Amino acid sequence: MRYAFVSTLLLASLLLAACGSPGDPAPGTGGEITVAGSTSVQPLAEVLSEAYMGAHPEIRITVQGGGSSVGVKSAAEGTVDIGTASRQVKDEELGEFPDLRVFTIARDGIAIVVHPDVAVDAVTKDQVKGIYEGSITMWSEVGGPSVPIIVVGREEGSGTRGAFGSLIMGDEEFAMVETAILQPSNGAVRTTVSTTPYSIGFVSFGYLDGSIKPLAIDGVEATVENALNGEYPVVRPLNMLTKGEPSGAVKGWLDFILSDDGQAIVADEGYIAAQ
Amino acid sequence: MRRRYLVDRSVRYLLFFSALISLFIVFMIGLFTLREAWPAFREIGLLSMLTNSEWRPGRDQFGLLAMIAGSVWAAIGSMILGVPLALAGAIFLAEVAPVWMRGIVRSSVELLAGIPSVVYGLFGMVVLLPVIRKIPVAGNTGFGILAASIVLAVMILPTITNIAEDAIRAVPREYKEGSLALGATHWQTIMGVTLPAARSGIVAAVILGVGRAVGETMAMIMVIGNSIVLPRPLNSNPLTLFLSQARTLTGNIAVEISYATGLHEDALFATGVVLFVLIMIINSSANLLIRERRR
Numbered sequence: 226m227r228y229a230f231v232s233t234l235l236l237a238s239l240l241l242a243a244c245g246s247p248g249d250p251a252p253g254t255g256g257e258i259t260v261a262g263s264t265s266v267q268p269l270a271e272v273l274s275e276a277y278m279g280a281h282p283e284i285r286i287t288v289q290g291g292g293s294s295v296g297v298k299s300a301a302e303g304t305v306d307i308g309t310a311s312r313q314v315k316d317e318e319l320g321e322f323p324d325l326r327v328f329t330i331a332r333d334g335i336a337i338v339v340h341p342d343v344a345v346d347a348v349t350k351d352q353v354k355g356i357y358e359g360s361i362t363m364w365s366e367v368g369g370p371s372v373p374i375i376v377v378g379r380e381e382g383s384g385t386r387g388a389f390g391s392l393i394m395g396d397e398e399f400a401m402v403e404t405a406i407l408q409p410s411n412g413a414v415r416t417t418v419s420t421t422p423y424s425i426g427f428v429s430f431g432y433l434d435g436s437i438k439p440l441a442i443d444g445v446e447a448t449v450e451n452a453l454n455g456e457y458p459v460v461r462p463l464n465m466l467t468k469g470e471p472s473g474a475v476k477g478w479l480d481f482i483l484s485d486d487g488q489a490i491v492a493d494e495g496y497i498a499a500q
Numbered sequence: 501m502r503r504r505y506l507v508d509r510s511v512r513y514l515l516f517f518s519a520l521i522s523l524f525i526v527f528m529i530g531l532f533t534l535r536e537a538w539p540a541f542r543e544i545g546l547l548s549m550l551t552n553s554e555w556r557p558g559r560d561q562f563g564l565l566a567m568i569a570g571s572v573w574a575a576i577g578s579m580i581l582g583v584p585l586a587l588a589g590a591i592f593l594a595e596v597a598p599v600w601m602r603g604i605v606r607s608s609v610e611l612l613a614g615i616p617s618v619v620y621g622l623f624g625m626v627v628l629l630p631v632i633r634k635i636p637v638a639g640n641t642g643f644g645i646l647a648a649s650i651v652l653a654v655m656i657l658p659t660i661t662n663i664a665e666d667a668i669r670a671v672p673r674e675y676k677e678g679s680l681a682l683g684a685t686h687w688q689t690i691m692g693v694t695l696p697a698a699r700s701g702i703v704a705a706v707i708l709g710v711g712r713a714v715g716e717t718m719a720m721i722m723v724i725g726n727s728i729v730l731p732r733p734l735n736s737n738p739l740t741l742f743l744s745q746a747r748t749l750t751g752n753i754a755v756e757i758s759y760a761t762g763l764h765e766d767a768l769f770a771t772g773v774v775l776f777v778l779i780m781i782i783n784s785s786a787n788l789l790i791r792e793r794r795r
Contacts, residue, residue: 235514236514292759406641407747421633421642
C-alpha cells in the first residue's frame with residue numbers, strides 16, 4: 226500500500242514538473258512587453274511603462290536592469306522585446322546584429338559625484354580624466370584635503386561607463402585605474418559613493434539625490450538646464466533597441482514614448498527630450 | 501500478490517531512474533561548460549590564461565591570474581579566521597557542552613547555514629565595511645580581502661563545525677578513557693588524543709569548507725571590490741595585503757556573463773571550467789580523507 230502511494234506521488238510530481246505554464250504569448254503580441262538593459266534607462270522606462278499601462282490595461286510591461294551591453298545583446302538575440310542602452314550602439318554590434326533597430330528616446334547627463342563630505346565642488350575635465358586614469362591619486366591635487374581618492378566605477382559592459390569613457394576619457398574602452406571599486410549598476414555606485422568617505426564616482430542624472438554631491442565640470446554645474454542648453458559636456462543618448470521593425474504592443478509603446486506626451490514625461494523625470 | 505511484486509519492481513526502477521538523473525545532470529553541466537569553453541582554450545591557451553595577470557576583454561587580454569589570486573587569498577583569509585572558530589565550536593559541541601546547551605548551539609550554527617549568501621553580502625556591506633574602513637592605512641577602502649574573509653569565515657562555519665564534530669565524536673571511547681585513566685586532564689586528552697585521532701576527519705571538514713569558500717559568488721561581489729588587480733600589500737606592512745581589493749573567479753563570471761559575447765563569453769566559461777576542476781580536486785581529496793578515516 227505504502228509503495229503504491231509513494232510511487233504514485235513520484236509519478237505525479239514528475240508529471241507536474243513536465244507541465245509548463247499555459248503557453249506564454251509570443252513576444253510583441255497579445256500584451257506583454259519585456260524590457261532589459263541599462264540601469265540608467267531603467268527608472269525612466271518604469272515611469273513610461275506605468276503611464277502607458279494606465280491607458281492600456283491589457284498591456285503588461287516589465288523592466289529589468291543588467292547594463293547597456295546586456296540590453297544590446299538581449300534585444301539582438303530576441304531574448305527580450307526591447308533592449309535599452311545608455312550609449313551609442315557600437316559599429317561592431319551593428320555589424321554582428323544587422324537586424325537591430327535603434328530608437329533614441331531621451332538624452333541623459335552623467336554626473337561626476339563625490340561623497341557629500343568631500344570639500345571639493347568643481348573640477349576640470351582633465352582632472353576627472355587624471356583621477357580615473359590613476360595619474361591623480363590624492364584629493365589635495367584637485368583642491369581638497371591630503372587624502373587618497375577612492376575611485377568607484379562600473380563594470381565594462383556598462384553604457385554609462387562607455388559614454389563616460391568616450392566623453393571624458395577620450396576612449397570608450399579606456400583603462401580605468403586598477404584599484405577602482407567596480408559596482409554593477411547606477412544604484413550600487415550611488416550607494417557606494419554615499420557611504421564611502423573620499424570617494425568619487427559617476428552616475429546618470431536620474432540617480433542624483435541628496436546622498437551624493439555632483440561636481441561642476443569646467444565651471445558648468447551638473448543640472449538638466451545646462452545639459453539642455455548644451456553647456457554640460459557629458460550628455461549621451463538613451464536608446465531603445467528592437468530586433469527588426471517593432472510591431473504590435475511594442476510599436477504602440479514606442480510611438481507613445483516618442484510622442485509629445487511621452488517626451489513630456491521624459492522632461493518631468495529630469496531627462497532631456499530626444500528631439 | 502502479483503500486484504505487490506509489480507509495485508516493488510516499478511518503484512525500484514523509478515528510484516534508480518531518479519538517481520541516474522542527478523548523475524546525468526552533473527555530466528551534462530560539465531560537458532556543456534567544457535564545450536563552450538573550448539574555443540577559449542584553443543585560441544587563448546590554458547597556460548596563458550593561468551599566468552597572465554591582465555583581464556581586459558576589450559583588448560583581447562584574458563588572464564585569470566589576478567582572479568585566481570583573489571579567490572586563493574579570500575579562501576586563505578577565511579581559513580585563518582574560520583577554522584579555529586569552527587574547530588573550537590566542534591570541540592565544544594562534542595566534548596565540553598552540557599546536554600541542554602548542545603541543542604541551542606547546534607541549531608544556531610545550522611541557522612547560519614540557512615542564511616542566503618546575498619544577506620551575508622548585505623551584512624558585509626552595511627556593517628563590516630565601515631568598521632574595516634576605520635583601519636588607518638592609506639588606500640584602505642573597506643572593500644577587499646579582509647571583508648571577504650570575514651564573511652566567508654561565517655559562511656563556512658556550519659560546514660566545518662558539522663563534519664568536524666562528527667569526526668571528533670567518532671573517536672572510540674576507549675582512547676579517551678585510556679588517556680584519562682593514565683591521569684591526563686580533559687583538556688590534555690582532547691589535545692593529545694582525541695584531536696589527533698580525529699585528524700583526517702577534521703582535515704576533510706576544513707577542505708570542504710574551503711571548497712565552499714572558493715565557490716561563493718554573491719557575497720563576494722558585494723564586499724571584495726571587483727577590481728582587476730593582483731592583491732598586494734598597501735604599504736610596507738605585508739599584512740595590509742588583506743586590505744587590498746580583489747576579484748574572485750566566481751565574481752568574474754557573475755559580473756560579466758550577462759553581456760559577454762564571442763571569445764569573451766567563451767573565456768568566462770573557461771573560468772567556469774577552472775573553478776569546476778578546482779572544486780572537484782578539493783572535494784575528492786576531502787572524500788579520500790573521510791574514507792581513509794572510516795577504515
